[in-house]
Structures are given as structure tokens and as C-alpha cells.
Amino acid sequence: MGALSPLDPSSFSRPELAIIRHVSLLLNVDFESKVLNGVAVLNFDVLEDVGELALDISNLSIESVELENGTKLNFDVGDTVPNFGSKLTITLPKQALVGEKLKVRIKYATSPTASALQWLDPNQTSGKKHPYLFSQCQPIHARSIIPCQDSPAVKFTYDAEVTAPEEFTVLMSALRGDVRSNKTSFRQPIPIPSYLLAIAVGVLEQRSLGPRSLVWSEKEEIERSAWEFAETEKYLQAAENLCGPYVWTQYDLLVLPPSFPYGGMENPCLTFVTPTLLAGDRSQADVIVHEIMHSWTGNLVTNKNFEHFWLNEGFTVFLERKVAASLISDPAEAKKSRDFHSLLGLQELSEAVHQELGVENQLTRLVVDLKNCVHPDDAFSTVPYEKGSLFLRYLEDLLGGPGVFDDFMRSYLNQFKQKSLDTDQFKAYLLNYFKDNEQLKSVDWNAWLYTSGMPPVIPQYDTSMTKSVTSLLEKISQSNVNISSADVRAFTPHQLIHFLQELLERQPLPLDTLRLLGREYGLETNTNSEIVYRWLRLCIRSRDHEKLSNAFDFVNHQGRMKYVRPIYRDLYAWEEVRDRAIDNFLKNEQYMMHVSAYTLRKDLHLDD
Ligand SMILES: CC/C=C\C/C=C\C[C@@H](O)/C=C/C=C/C=C\[C@@H](O)CCCC(=O)O
Numbered sequence: 001m002g003a004l005s006p007l008d009p010s011s012f013s014r015p016e017l018a019i020i021r022h023v024s025l026l027l028n029v030d031f032e033s034k035v036l037n038g039v040a041v042l043n044f045d046v047l048e049d050v051g052e053l054a055l056d057i058s059n060l061s062i063e064s065v066e067l068e069n070g071t072k073l074n075f076d077v078g079d080t081v082p083n084f085g086s087k088l089t090i091t092l093p094k095q096a097l098v099g100e101k102l103k104v105r106i107k108y109a110t111s112p113t114a115s116a117l118q119w120l121d122p123n124q125t126s127g128k129k130h131p132y133l134f135s136q137c138q139p140i141h142a143r144s145i146i147p148c149q150d151s152p153a154v155k156f157t158y159d160a161e162v163t164a165p166e167e168f169t170v171l172m173s174a175l176r177g178d179v180r181s182n183k184t185s186f187r188q189p190i191p192i193p194s195y196l197l198a199i200a201v202g203v204l205e206q207r208s209l210g211p212r213s214l215v216w217s218e219k220e221e222i223e224r225s226a227w228e229f230a231e232t233e234k235y236l237q238a239a240e241n242l243c244g245p246y247v248w249t250q251y252d253l254l255v256l257p258p259s260f261p262y263g264g265m266e267n268p269c270l271t272f273v274t275p276t277l278l279a280g281d282r283s284q285a286d287v288i289v290h291e292i293m294h295s296w297t298g299n300l301v302t303n304k305n306f307e308h309f310w311l312n313e314g315f316t317v318f319l320e321r322k323v324a325a326s327l328i329s330d331p332a333e334a335k336k337s338r339d340f341h342s343l344l345g346l347q348e349l350s351e352a353v354h355q356e357l358g359v360e361n362q363l364t365r366l367v368v369d370l371k372n373c374v375h376p377d378d379a380f381s382t383v384p385y386e387k388g389s390l391f392l393r394y395l396e397d398l399l400g401g402p403g404v405f406d407d408f409m410r411s412y413l414n415q416f417k418q419k420s421l422d423t424d425q426f427k428a429y430l431l432n433y434f435k436d437n438e439q440l441k442s443v444d445w446n447a448w449l450y451t452s453g454m455p456p457v458i459p460q461y462d463t464s465m466t467k468s469v470t471s472l473l474e475k476i477s478q479s480n481v482n483i484s485s486a487d488v489r490a491f492t493p494h495q496l497i498h499f500l501q502e503l504l505e506r507q508p509l510p511l512d513t514l515r516l517l518g519r520e521y522g523l524e525t526n527t528n529s530e531i532v533y534r535w536l537r538l539c540i541r542s543r544d545h546e547k548l549s550n551a552f553d554f555v556n557h558q559g560r561m562k563y564v565r566p567i568y569r570d571l572y573a574w575e576e577v578r579d580r581a582i583d584n585f586l587k588n589e590q591y592m593m594h595v596s597a598y599t600l601r602k603d604l605h606l607d608d
């Protein structure tokens, strides 16, 4: 894959020689040709004497490269490495010396198939009248919208001016400034990694959620969105109580069209979320708390490369559960709730390790190996989230409990804010912080960080909130039982989710039992996407032909990969319907974002 960065196996760039500190961006949004025309001025600090600069690009047409004074620079676009893009090598007129500052101006255009962008036709939007554009740069797709050092080891501030047709609103992962004659200006004064660059352009409305928050969406979703996320300020304050001040000034939410591939993406100042969160009961607020916590872990304290992704996600899940529990006033109930959500996470981890990846798979390690062209999108799973947060919970229990560990967390956040780090740096910091704590000697670091499979220790979680679910599971495993709606009347949506997730770990239910459950427990008519997706998987596993059209409708009407991928994998495993699943995918692939089509092709073995 050409000369790679010693800091990052997924980047061609060499930030240890000269590093980008600030980017000034001019973009023109051309919906007709599905292209962004751009000028990027990259401000480098030279760290070692260098004669050339190496950047990441993917599918960009580079028109010209010049210095600030107008001196034209020679450049070379290296061979394309599939899914990683190419190295853009820029030759400097003379050696730049350590300590110098360089400004390089690059004029370029994106491709209509840029992997970070989805250009939606009007019929793919709620309003059906106007096109829509949105981005998803994590993990390494920023290189398809801007030439950059596309590695989280590099952090830069940015300003931008974006031109778009008049009726459109432009949003970015930054503070929004003036809107004047079709141009919107932005500034992000806190250094961010390239994967947090984000843009969305659509005909949008806004509602206030609080003193520092707006929610944005198309007009059709705006009232439901404002209701669902009305408690955002409360979550922000609870997060600040644990982690310290929120430094990004504004915390807005953008509810995207249904093809958005993730539950949420923590773009600074503007979290992107899927409309599948609009459950109508605020039961998916944990996703918003999760994205808020990224304002500290991930966005301020960042993994150095994606081999250490657990430092972003494990910490974020760990903090998310603490903050969500802190919103419950009774401490005993708060602890029960935190442990209940940890048990739900453990269930998902077990499914990923035992059913999806396999216990020997190196991608089930906390620190994974992405060398030799392992694409981070192929490495993505719930493991860094759940094994990571479980490791932190283990350390918290071992080292003295929340009182002690919360102080450590704040100290860690303060030490590494605005920096990028790897697992060794985290370990060294923890070892030094707790150097007088004898318990630390018992941590088997190799087992936790570099061994595949389930975690070596599972914490003693409080099971109060899973007891009723366990009893119901026992009941329905017996023959001739009376299944009735009363069984689940007192269940919260998350207890129902826990119940369904447990069923997914077991042998498929006989079809008549399953159908009875569907009717009596209201699963047939439930609209909470976390419940619908598990219910449909159970139907597929019990080979219910009558539910196939519901399953296809569900995957065709929203693109959240957390739901779509397992359903397609289950359909693929059902030999009789495999071809129908593949046909359905091929018909709908054109409406999917790049990462969804890319990963589903692999799940359906279409590129083998
Ligand atoms: C060990 C894993 C190594 C590398 C993976 C790095 C990046 C993965 C890439 O595919 C991007 C992920 C972006 C995730 C964004 C949001 C998630 O938190 C959403 C989680 C699932 C959901 O709720 O829909």
C-alpha cells in the first residue's frame, strides 16, 4: 500500500514530518453533478526537514497545488489502493526546515461516488421536492471530500465557507456563522481529527431544545424530533457534572434521512442521528447521551489510530451508562439501571463474539491489528464498545469504585484533552495514577488487551432488573404454558429488548409459539426499531415465510447498519430465501450509503 505512516496503518500521510494545524475550506455544493468543488488551504507546522508532503486522497480530481505566494507545486497521485484511496505527494520548491510554517492551497473536486457522501434524490427525502447531501467521514472517508492527513493522530482547527442553492440550509461540525448570498460560514476553534469533519445540506427546519441546542430536520420530522430530544440540556448538564465543562459551545442535533447508516455520529457541535431514534417514547435517549459523552471521549481525547478505537468507544459507553444512571434520583435504582444496561451490552458482546466474529477472531481483541490493509469499516463491531466499557468497569470495581475512578477519569480527560493517544499511553497513565494501589498488580493486561474472545473477568452485575425477564424465559421454555399479554405488561422497552435478545441466543422457537408471542406481547405492532429489528430476526430464524415481506420492508426503509446487517446475514443463512435477499439488496444498493453497500456486499458474499 505504498509508504505508510508509522503512526497509522490506514493512512499514507506523514504527520510526524509536517503536521496540519488548520484548514480553510471553500466548498461549492453542486447537486446537479453531485460534486463538491473545493479549495482547501492546509496550514502545516514543519516538524522535520522535508522536501515533500504526503496526503490522503480518495477519488478526488486535483486541479492545482500552490503555495500561499502563488508558486505552483508539482504533485503526483499514487496508485489507487482499493478502499484506501491514493497518496498525493506534493513536491516543495526547496527543503522546508523544522520550525517553518507552510500554507498549501489545493483546488480540487470530489467524485459523485465519494465514499464519505450520500447525495439523495428528492424521492429519497421526506419532502420529496429537494435533494439532500450528508457525509459520514469516520473512519477514513474524509479523504474523499478533502485532501488531508486522514488519521486521528492529526488534529486541526478549521473554517469554511460553503455555497449552496438559496433554499438550502448548510450545516457542518462547527459553529455556524453568517449566511450571506448563498454562502454559509463556519468555524471550529477546537482541533479535531479529520473523521469529525461533517457536512449536511438540505431544506431543513429547526427547533430550540435549550440554551445551547437546536434540533434540525426536514419539516416532516421536526415536531417529533423536538419532542423526542427535548431532554438534551438535562443530559448535557449531567455529563458536565461528571466530566467537567462542555467546551464545544453549541450542541445541536440533526435528524437525517433514513439511509443514515449509524444510530448517531458525534460530529462536534452537531450530532448526526438516524430517524429510527424517533420511537415516540424517548426510550432511545441512551444514543443521545452516548453522542454527548463523545464530546469528551473521542472528540477531545482521541484514539491515535483505529487500532485503538476502544479508547473512543469503550470510554464513551462507560461514561454514557454512568451519566444515564445519574439521571435517576434514587442511588440504589440508579445502580440497578446502570448494571441492567451493562448486562444488555454483555448480551450484545456475547452475540458478536460467539455468533458474528468467532472467539478466535483477532477483531474480538480490544487492540486490533489493522496492518496489511485491514479496512477499519471491516473491523467495526460492538466489541470495542462493550468489551472496552466492561474493561473500565472491571478497573473501577478493582481500584476502589466510582468515587475513586471518577476522579481518575477527570484527570485522564484533563491530561489528554485535545490530544490523540494509544492504549500504551492510557495504560502508563493509569499505572502511574494508581501506583500505590496494590490491586493493580492483579490486572492481566495481555488477556484484556491482546487476547481474543470474551473478557477474562465479568463483573458481578446487579440482576434485579433482569429477574422478571429470566423468569419469563424459563416459563416459555416449558411446554403447555399459558402465554398472555400480562407476562410483559410491566416490562420497560429495554426489558422487552433484553427478552428478545436472549431469545436470539437460543434455538429458534417453534413457529406457533413465536406467533403467539408476537400477538400477545404486541411485538407485531410495536414500532420501536430496537424491538422491531429483534422481532424480525426471530421470525427469520423460525423460518416464518409470512414475515419476509415485513423484513424486506424494514431493511428497505431505513439504513441503520446495526439493524440491516444482522437481518441480511440471517436471511442469507436461510438457504431457501438467500437469492431473494440478494435480489432485494441489489435492487436497493443504489439507495444506500457507501459504507452500507460495502459491508452488506461482504455479508452477502457478493465479492468473494
Ligand atoms: C476495532 C475496530 C476498529 C476500527 C473501527 C473504526 C471505525 C469503524 C467505522 O466503521 C465507523 C464507525 C462509526 C460509528 C458511528 C457511530 C456508532 O457509534 C454507531 C453504533 C451503532 C448504532 O447505534 O447504529
Ligand SMILES: [Zn+2]
Binding pocket: 290, 294, 312, 313, 316
Ligand atoms: Zn460512539
